[in-house]
Amino acid sequence: MKLEHILNKYDIKIYFQPIISTVNKKIIGYEALTRGFKQDLVISPVHLFEEVKTHHLTFEFDKYVRTLAIKKFVPYYEQNPDVLLFLNFESSLIDEELNFDDFDFYNICKIEKIPPSNIVLEIREDKIENSKKLKNFTTFYKNRGFNIALDDFGMGGSTFDRLSLVKPDIVKVDRSIIHNIHYNFIHSEVLKAISKMCNKIGAIVLAEGVEQDDEILKCLKTDISIYQGFYFSTPQDKIEKEYDNIAQRISDISVLNLKMIKEHKEKKEALLYHTNNYSNYVIEKIKTMNLEDFSCNKIQEFLNQELKLEAMYLIDYHSARQIGETIISGETKKFFQPAQHGDSHYLKEYYYITKTSKDQTFISQKYISHATGNMCRTFAKCFCHDDKDYILCLDILV
Template sequence: MMRDSGGRKNVHEIRNIQDMIDNRQLIAHYQQIVSVSRKMVIGIEGLIRGVNPYTDRMIAPKRLFHTAEEKKVSLELDRACREEILKDFGRVYPRNPEKMLFLNLNAAVLEDSIGSGYLLDQVEKYNIPPSHIVIEVSEKHVMNDHTLKEFVDVYKKHGFLVALDDVGTGFSNMDRILLVKPDIIKIDYSLVNNIQNDFYKQGIFKSFVILANKIGALIIAEGVETEEEAIQVLRLGGHMIQGFYLSMPGVMQELDKLYENDRIDLLSKKFKEYMSLQYKQKRNEHKKLIQVVQQAIDRLTGLSSGDFDRALEELAAEHDEMECVYILDRTGIQLSSTICDKGGSDKRENRFFYSAQKGTDHSMEKYYYPLVSSKQKSYTTEPYVSLATGNLCITISAVFENREKNRCIFCADFTTDEDSYNIEVRSSGPHASTEVQSRIVNMIKEMNKDIFKDSLTGAFDRRYIKTRLPIDMKNYQPLSVILVDIDLFKKVNDTYGHLAGDLVLKEFVTLARQCLKNEESWIARYGGDEFLIVLDHADETAADIVGEKIRSACEEADVIYEDQVINFTISLGIHSASSPSSTVDELIGKADKNLYLAKKYGRNQSYANILR
């Protein structure tokens, strides 16, 4: 508590908060929100401070709103604050009708604000269109998701934009963001502070950017105080910036300068320089890696398959930059062992991350498919998580011929630091708070899903089946599987071409997902034109109903390719596991037998044991 000049406690600081509200002993400050890509200030956020009537000193917002809550006048204070800010903005809006006002709403009065019409009356009073106001709700103070969803729906219908504020402070809930679908997600200062030196923060920030892009929201990074933080926010995909680095909060005095900012051009220039340097470095690094791969191709060309392992071991020993190397045949089957750098980067061996063995099918991998689908001699992937080591890597693949003149594909994995963050959860230590661990665990789960995705259709791949299905069989009873085959798929490829066939596969996955109502159900590409659908808590009768929906949807679908309409049908084999003692092989094997019968008896139908 503050003391006056005589050393006595100043007990009047917020003794009469109702008087402060009634007499408007409040002052509004404004901070710019900047879009660097557009090189402009897109709006301002109104921030309220109280004024101590006895000392004329500022009262911090936290103290002000806490006292209002204690005295049960939160709604009155909230409305008074909005009144001051809207009154100011109403003066500048006619001269700058393209700018936005960010207006905070106290989450404690969220329920009272639904349907009251008070905010609508306020903006109408000052002739401000709702479409130019962003209502900020502090995410960490909202405890009731239903109330939040109702509030957002009501005010969006009136034309307001809605922002979730303080996201990333430890209360953040991905499900809540997906539920509300805010127009703007404001990332809290705690996640932005020193982000350039913290890979955990970079990973979490990037996950919010990806989520925002999926739901059509914008990301604003709050509390950006340094050039380094600003550059990292932009590099990770942040759309807008707010913080002391670009502007300090200030009162609305010089209206003509309200939206001016000399630092935007400087930051834009610095960011371009940073990205240009990064690009040059990456390009030079890539040239060196291509040279290494070419040296490997020169050595491998003409060798027999039996000599591959020895040659790869020598290459791995000579080139530390190679994390893992292996060789595939022309169909994508692994011919060699996977040779990994023993003295290189950390490697995580667990049920997700392990080296592929001879005979492994890589035909659906991103480093194989482009080489067989075109006349390219080499291909470099985007960064992804290596299933051999668990590290972020790129793979460079290149074609060569062995002694027998058979076409082979050499693959080399190289670690990369592009958007990197080492996903490791420590059990102790100063940097491993429970909240951080929880967020990192969630990130791991999501990334593990992504690394088991089929690159063409977006369904899970066959490796995911081996990992997920045994777990589901233990946890969900009854459980049913549907093995699906695209009827006469080879004819589609032969008639229309492989690109048309790819469109059919994608369309099937889309239609199948639309028919899966249970969130725990999932679909995986079993191989080629076969897919496995897993239905948790579903017996064969329920599975047969789902199967018929999918079959009917496919039969009615039109796939458009180069002005041609392609129709297709599917056959389905269904089987249910009602006992935890059932094995994965038994379950899929019986579904496969039923699929065979469905095709034998004419295709375009499903077959389950209940039909016998």
Template sequence: MHNAASPLPELDNVAPRIALPDPSAEPVHYTRYRDLSLGSHFQPIFSIAHGRAVGYEGLVRAQYDDGRPESPAALLAMPRNGRECLELDRTCRTLHMHNFARQASGHAWLFLNLNSQYLVSERPDIGFTRNLLHATGIPAHRLVIEIIESEVRDQAQLKQFIRHFRELGCLIAIDDFGAGHSNFDRIWDLEPDIVKIDRRLIQDASSSGRVERILNGIVSLLHEAGCLVVVEGVESEHEALLAIAANADMLQGFHFAKPQPCIVDPPGVAQTFARLRRGRQWQSVKRRADQQHYSRGIEGLFQQALADFTARQQFAQSSALLFSDSRTVRCYLLDEAGHQVSPSVYPLHSQQRLNLQFAPLLCGDHANWSHKHYHYRALKQPGVVQVSRPYLSIADSRMCITLSQTVHVGGLLRVFCCDLDWQDQ
């Protein structure tokens, strides 16, 4: 802790126009709160595409005069009522903005957490941020206000404050999305510029293929809503690769940089992201190769079944040639328009595992699968075996991959399909 650093002005005395500090002076300031000294730490937020920091989140650090640290959670629990919570929230924002203004940060954003719960409940003067922007000289377009939307019940009041920050020129970010009671209704309603995915999602995705698919879907939906996406809490290369595979825009976490009082990007970060992007490309190729390898052992049987069906036109009997492979789940035949023109044929080992809870979906009669990739890809490349990506089958609500190929029988074009059970590796 730099004891020589000067304190910040009192909150109530922040005037609309205060001269910027001397750039040659000590770049880090501290302020007092009760018997604690509060300081700022800044954690970089990196753009995957640019391979560099495009923003920094301001985080408070507290310690006693004897050097003992106090946790941020304990600090934030000290206020006794909503008004004191708002005062501490403003103290932290003032501290971070003054410290950020004194450092070389280029055009990067400053992300500031705002306790929206107390901002709404206390209904304070909304001119505070405007005055603070004038006092520090930070342009409003470089300030990203982070709110946790699930904290607030008064949606109308929250939207009013968000409108105020937008009118100032600030950006709005939703923090910790995917945790607690987060829901997409508020994303549609609040229309944030940026959404930060809660760290729990990337942690769970690193050990669960199901959660990984959920993460991919969440990122896709947020993009459709017009939001940029930051994945927080990235602590390993594997998690970074998962976030990149999910098509996130930015990453934040200890794997890249820990919060520091001075803004200094880690060395070699551009090379790190170049390596990660190459790793993602290799990972994609490897995953596709794994799928091809998984199906390769059965492709010979699949070709035998196609030849037998062409010769005998007995779909059930031809499908039985595939049942010696325990991965086979079902076979079915589609016409050129995607209609299922045969009953689904199941091997005995698959019949024994059918879940009758999904009985309304098990019968494929009159179903149309023209919207499925395994149908239109087979039509696009006739006579070539197509291997689909893993997907959730509506027939029994489990993951599978599908082999499909066109075949001509009796002057008609058909698509022969075989579903294989897919277990997340």
């Protein structure tokens, strides 16, 4: 079967889905997506590409739809020379015995008078077995002015070593990580790791498949500002018809983000205020006892349940060693054990920062407690008793 048979069988169109910058509050690009139709029926892209693959026409069809996409992009580029076209192609073809020039990205752009710098080549690196070919391909097209994006990162066999190998301009984090990320602590931490790594190598992170405002707000807290997904717009044949709706969505997110920042600031200030007051109360209690007796029996009676206090422990200011046992309000989980009398806290962030901060207090970011395995923050405060300096630490459940 020849490519003409496929093209006669299906009506092939290119739809655009916008890429949004929440910082610039505008559309910065479009991803070109292939859609097939047969009379009034929509043909699944998966089915379409599988049929093409069955007839060994993957390369020819891939080149055909890339040409359609670049042609469709021309009026958008003419209207806004800064806008980008995110161009998918069958990444597994990189493993084939093809010359990189055969992909024809450069020639098509030259014919349509689109600068390569306006094109982002999306690569599914987990579909490519030969790392050397992957590196050579990306270097080849970078040298010709194209931008490189790793697509669906975090899905399948995506690995961090490919980031250092490819050094992409953009990393598109897969929907499987972004979906309901505001409820998923593990995915949230994975996203932080990806974002941190990308910042180190100078790559921009793009969150794919966003559908809820809460997903975007969570990503914004991870310093991600580029988005794509149904929240802003579904893929459209004529995306310009959605411009007003997209602008409203961008505005909505800006308002929600400012509200979130304000609420987070107020919540943290309230937590700091109440925890500081409670620490003063505990310190006054401690000063009435012999610190050699700092134990569960002596302290348990005034553990503050409203503050969701999980653990309390005392550290010698100068030696960083713990005085007495760790007082736990709940149960510890398997593999987790609270620090014991005499254990060193010298390498702990809260010990160092509390000592060096101006007001000698500190409240940490959220982390998994080594004492219980629960999510908590540590509040630490210095105080003096009988001419000796100490640091009181309170672990608060979050």
